[in-house]
Amino acid sequence: MRQPPQSVRASSDEKLSAILDQLGRLRLRLNALALQRAIFTSLALLIGGGAALVLTALAFAPLTFLAAAILLAAALIIALVRSVTQAWRSRVDAEGTASLADRRVDFKDRLTTLVALAGRDRSSLWPYLLEETLTLQHEFDLSRVERHRVSRSLYALLLSGALAGLAAILVIAPAKLGLAAKVSPPREVNVPVGNLQVRPSDPALDPEAEVSGDPAAMQELADREQEAGGEAASGDSTGTSKLMDKARDLAAALQNKLTGRKPAQRPKMKLRLTGEPKDQSKSSSARNHSTPQSEPESMAGNESGRGEEQTPNSNGGASEPGPESPQGQQAQPRPGDMASNKPIVEPARPDPGAANNFSNGPSESSPGRNAPGGASHGSGTDPEHLFGRADKPPAAKDGFSITLEARLSEHGPAAGGRGYVPPKVQSTLNSDQQPDEPLSRGAVPADDRQTVKRVFER
Amino acid sequence: MSAAAVVELPGVADFARAFRRIQNEIHKIIVGHRQAVEELLIAFFAGGHVLIEGVPGSGKTMLVKTLGQALGLSFNRIQFTVDLMPADITGTRVILSGEDGRREFSFSRGPVFCHILLADEINRATPKTQSALLEAMAELQVTVSGATYRITPPYFVLATLNPVEMEGTYPLPEAQLDRFLFKVRLNYPDETELTRIISTTTGPEEAQVETVFAPSEAAAQIEALKRLVREVMVAPEVEQYAARVIRATLPESSKFIANKKGLARDEAVNRYVSFGSSPRGGQALILGAKVCALLDGRANVAYEDLERVAQPALVHRLMLNYAAEADGIDTSHLIERVLKSVRDRRG
Numbered sequence: 169m170r171q172p173p174q175s176v177r178a179s180s181d182e183k184l185s186a187i188l189d190q191l192g193r194l195r196l197r198l199n200a201l202a203l204q205r206a207i208f209t210s211l212a213l214l215i216g217g218g219a220a221l222v223l224t225a226l227a228f229a230p231l232t233f234l235a236a237a238i239l240l241a242a243a244l245i246i247a248l249v250r251s252v253t254q255a256w257r258s259r260v261d262a263e264g265t266a267s268l269a270d271r272r273v274d275f276k277d278r279l280t281t282l283v284a285l286a287g288r289d290r291s292s293l294w295p296y297l298l299e300e301t302l303t304l305q306h307e308f309d310l311s312r313v314e315r316h317r318v319s320r321s322l323y324a325l326l327l328s329g330a331l332a333g334l335a336a337i338l339v340i341a342p343a344k345l346g347l348a349a350k351v352s353p354p355r356e357v358n359v360p361v362g363n364l365q366v367r368p369s370d371p372a373l374d375p376e377a378e379v380s381g382d383p384a385a386m387q388e389l390a391d392r393e394q395e396a397g398g399e400a401a402s403g404d405s406t407g408t409s410k411l412m413d414k415a416r417d418l419a420a421a422l423q424n425k426l427t428g429r430k431p432a433q434r435p436k437m438k439l440r441l442t443g444e445p446k447d448q449s450k451s452s453s454a455r456n457h458s459t460p461q462s463e464p465e466s467m468a469g470n471e472s473g474r475g476e477e478q479t480p481n482s483n484g485g486a487s488e489p490g491p492e493s494p495q496g497q498q499a500q501p502r503p504g505d506m507a508s509n510k511p512i513v514e515p516a517r518p519d520p521g522a523a524n525n526f527s528n529g530p531s532e533s534s535p536g537r538n539a540p541g542g543a544s545h546g547s548g549t550d551p552e553h554l555f556g557r558a559d560k561p562p563a564a565k566d567g568f569s570i571t572l573e574a575r576l577s578e579h580g581p582a583a584g585g586r587g588y589v590p591p592k593v594q595s596t597l598n599s600d601q602q603p604d605e606p607l608s609r610g611a612v613p614a615d616d617r618q619t620v621k622r623v624f625e626r
Numbered sequence: 627m628s629a630a631a632v633v634e635l636p637g638v639a640d641f642a643r644a645f646r647r648i649q650n651e652i653h654k655i656i657v658g659h660r661q662a663v664e665e666l667l668i669a670f671f672a673g674g675h676v677l678i679e680g681v682p683g684s685g686k687t688m689l690v691k692t693l694g695q696a697l698g699l700s701f702n703r704i705q706f707t708v709d710l711m712p713a714d715i716t717g718t719r720v721i722l723s724g725e726d727g728r729r730e731f732s733f734s735r736g737p738v739f740c741h742i743l744l745a746d747e748i749n750r751a752t753p754k755t756q757s758a759l760l761e762a763m764a765e766l767q768v769t770v771s772g773a774t775y776r777i778t779p780p781y782f783v784l785a786t787l788n789p790v791e792m793e794g795t796y797p798l799p800e801a802q803l804d805r806f807l808f809k810v811r812l813n814y815p816d817e818t819e820l821t822r823i824i825s826t827t828t829g830p831e832e833a834q835v836e837t838v839f840a841p842s843e844a845a846a847q848i849e850a851l852k853r854l855v856r857e858v859m860v861a862p863e864v865e866q867y868a869a870r871v872i873r874a875t876l877p878e879s880s881k882f883i884a885n886k887k888g889l890a891r892d893e894a895v896n897r898y899v900s901f902g903s904s905p906r907g908g909q910a911l912i913l914g915a916k917v918c919a920l921l922d923g924r925a926n927v928a929y930e931d932l933e934r935v936a937q938p939a940l941v942h943r944l945m946l947n948y949a950a951e952a953d954g955i956d957t958s959h960l961i962e963r964v965l966k967s968v969r970d971r972r973g
Contacts, residue, residue: 276922276926276928276930277861277927277928278926278928280861280863280864281859281861281926282926284861284863290859291857291858291859291925292857293637293854293857293859293925294925296637296638296925297925300925
């Protein structure tokens with residue numbers, strides 16, 4: 169092959185360097201875009217992930233938040249690694265730039281060939297390729313091959329910024345608007361322990377009440393909790409519960425940090441347990457729930473007469489409406505709740521099924537739990553309720569139920585502290601009031617006992 | 627984008643012009659078969675030989691004859707039959723008497739000594755006779771009784787195969803098939819083409835083919851163009867792509883593959899191919915692609931040039947197994963799959 173003259177060769181080198189310069193500029197832009205992509209995507213992931221974490225903290229309960237946060241963190245790490253890896257791979261060398269330019273402007277691999285063979289023995293057609301490529305230089309201009317100067321991943325960054333802004337608004341706005349101050353202060357409610365359903369609570373839930381009471385009431389609560397959760401707790405290890413508690417505490421602390429909430433901002437209801445007999449506490453607790461402000465009066469007792477006057481069925485039996493009914497069936501622990509040692513206490517709700525209590529007979533009922541004058545007493549003396557439809561109590565719409573989730577207070581006797589001693593309140597009775605004495609249970613004639621029993625068993 | 631218009635270098639521009647002129651002259655006689663004619667000329671300028679497969683009456687012989695006329699080169703035709711002997715092809719030594727009465731052996735050249743040879747229905751001759759062409763095709767020489775005789779280039783063998791009437795035929799051995807650069811298929815003409823064929827061949831006037839090159843310079847000029855083809859540049863990436871295509875035709879189960887790294891694991895190839903392409907397939911790809919690049923006015927081979935010639939370059943190099951025959955698998959279909967898989971890997 170005949171070699172071209174020196175002047176021609178020099179000219180060829182100039183042309184080649186002109187083409188390579190243009191490719192170099194293109195390479196610079198492509199690599200800058202790859203770098204931008206890595207930075208913007210990483211920032212977008214970090215900011216968006218953080219915002220999503222805050223939103224999750226605002227929206228979910230601690231344990232749910234903890235699970236979501238773990239998933240979110242894992243996804244974030246994977247996405248970050250992938251984005252950086254992809255950006256690293258998308259960087260180009262000289263050959264890659266030429267190949268990319270060839271593909272994007274359909275340049276028939278001229279640039280690839282030119283770059284690859286630039287330092288080798290050249291064919292007699294090399295000047296032709298060089299001249300042709302130089303003539304068509306405008307075809308692979310920067311604006312044609314890659315017109316973007318800024319990576320489009322900037323949009324992702326902006327989007328994540330918007331998400332972060334939304335999260336910030338949701339965190340900051342309540343504090344600015346004073347919404348936190350509107351939260352009602354913790355109430356103090358007196359609840360007779362005999363009227364409570366006790367069952368283990370879900371460890372994922374945060375306690376919303378503090379329970380305190382005299383030693384007898386607390387002991388009663390502990391007994392009932394043990395009774396309710398005994399079967400469930402027997403198959404569960406306390407280690408799991410402790411672990412769940414720790415996890416929840418951790419999640420709650422993290423949530424509070426993220427959202428700026430203080431633990432004190434979450435009001436807890438103070439639940440004071442009283443050891444009143446059940447028949448006396450019925451109307452008392454009802455009043456306590458309906459009007460918490462009248463609590464001192466309710467603590468004084470002497471309400472049985474009023475209770476009868478207010479609603480004829482207020483001292484009714486198992487089929488009666490109102491919060492007074494013993495909850496034999498509802499007090500059964502749910503399977504999902506068995507893992508906890510924290511009880512859920514509920515004021516008693518009407519339960520037609522409570523008629524089963526009566527089947528035990530009046531002589532079997534204890535004064536504390538199944539006090540005379542309770543469900544069985546009322547039902548047994550009211551023919552309408554005795555033979556009527558037990559599942560449709562006539563005044564059911566007047567009742568209500570409230571579920572309180574509670575954790576034993578450290579001030580309570582269960583925690584080893586001194587028991588709560590309720591203050592003695594002295595109030596004088598008016599002319600309509602009678603001292604608080606339980607009504608005596610009416611005796612069923614011996615001849616009718618079997619009949620009454622069959623009716624209730626039916 | 628016409629590169630030929632940009633730079634008037636005589637080589638590239640002349641090549642494309644000569645190629646198109648030959649094409650046009652051939653199409654004065656041959657109606658249709660545009661792709662086949664182009665592939666035939668690509669193989670010719672790439673320096674290879676062509677196997678033409680077509681049904682009777684599809685114009686195989688006419689095509690080769692017209693090509694010889696258009697190029698202004700010597701042309702011979704051998705009708706292969708079962709009783710054809712190797713000496714009938716290569717030539718033989720005969721005893722000649724001189725003026726002084728002395729007798730001596732003299733080599734009488736056979737029909738292989740020409741520029742363009744048509745081996746008509748090559749699969750009807752015995753393998754022994756078929757093999758007589760091997761040396762001529764590969765090395766442009768014939769050895770008879772210890773004496774070697776050179777064949778003057780350019781040398782172009784076109785063998786035709788009749789896909790019907792397979793009784794009493796001898797399928798070409800793989801070694802001989804591999805020596806053909808391309809395999810070109812002549813399909814049935816469509817209605818318009820058939821009408822034109824009937825019209826032009828039954829009239830009183832016959833179309834005359836003009837010689838593109840002056841007869842005295844034809845061989846030299848064609849050789850110059852063939853050398854130009856070799857000058858076309860190929861980037862290493864493109865060569866690697868061709869190698870990948872060839873490797874992708876190899877079934878994994880082949881015991882002749884020492885290093886299986888980089889094999890495209892195509893399920894269809896593994897299932898239906900018993901033998902993939904030889905390295906000659908890669909040479910055919912690159913040489914054919916170089917001619918395509920020149921035709922496009924370029925001095926470099928592009929990936930698309932390789933794909934353009936992949937079918938004729940590989941279709942006769944893939945040996946399918948009985949499973950493929952049972953399932954009615956076409957070699958062209960497999961080549962398309964191979965190309966797609968390699969293209970996908972390239973990204």
